Amino acid sequence: MKQPIIDAHIHLDMYSEESRREIMQDLERYHIDGLISVSNHTASAQMNLKLARQDKRIKPAVGFHPEQELPDDHQLERIFKLIDEHKEEMVAIGEVGLPYYSRKKDPSLSLTPYIEMLERFIRLAVKLDKPIILHAIYEDANIACDLLEKHSVRKVHFHWFKSSPAMIRRLIENRYSISVTPDCLYEAEIQQLIEQYPLELMMVETDGPWPFEGEFKNERTHPKMIHESITKISEIKSLPLDEVYKQLYQNTVDFF
Incomplete structure (x- = not known):
């Protein structure tokens, strides 16, 4: 049983032109109603805005990836300036945040300017x-939450979220949304997150073209993979698949 889905976080501009064309041709076949295409930098944002003008199912977000x-x-x-000029076309600010993986590679990297940029x-x-x-x-996530609370931000989406139980509780208390990728099929940490997090604050994503392991190993990341994610969420939550589809879809529509 496949129902309509929305990929809440994909880097559509990072695919080859051929791959993008194939994905867009596949959307109706796989019941994919929309793609939230996030940006890495100015050129990325310009491409996403261009793609969105070509197909209304693409919903662009503009930001600067911190990694x-x-x-x-x-x-x-x-x-x-780009955000200001195209604020009516874009559905969100993103992807923005803090350079966790970059600091793991280079512990000397200063976090301060990234925090300042995120606050802007x-x-x-x-x-x-x-x-x-x-x-x-x-x-x-703790630093980001401090800034979000400081500015009383309500519509917050932590994509592909991973953190401590205490941080998870803080996000839930603030009613922040998270999204789950296809790694929920094989990552115990993500499966535990799904178990804890309220379904009404959850979305699904691919973060494509980021590749996955498990049954998706060596396969090009495609929004159709989200159907498998939803089946897994239904299993973990012990909820009817139909109910999970409808809730996740409505969450994404309401959020964006």
Whole structure:
């Protein structure tokens, strides 16, 4: 049984033109109603905005991915200018956050300028009344939550979230949304998160073209994989599959 789904977090601009064309051709076949396509930087955002004009099922978000070298002042201002010029076309600020994996590779990397940049994006999300899509996991989620609470942000999406039980409780108390990738089929940590997190605060995503293991090993990441994720969520939650489909779909529509 397959019902309509929305991929709540995909980097559509990072696929090859051929792969994008195949994915878009597949959407109806696999009951995929929409793609929230997040941006990594200015060029990425410009491509996502262009793709969204070509197909209304693509919903662009504009931001700066934190797992890369910081933009200089000119580059950052270009991103903020782009957001201001296209605020009516975009559905969210994102992907933004903190460089957890970069700091694991280089512990000397200063977090301060990334925190300052994230706060600027948070303030802009509040000003424009847009949802914000976050890359902030483990201990970084605590810093992000401090900033979100400081600015009273309500529509918050922690994509592919991973953290401590205490941090999970904090997100739930704040009514922040999370999204689950196809790694829920084989990662015990994500399965435990699904068990704990309220279904009404959950979405599903691929983070494509990021590749997966398990049954998806060596397979190009495709939004159709979300159907397997939903089946797993239904199993973990001990809820009817039909109910889980409908709730996750409505969560995503309401959020964006």
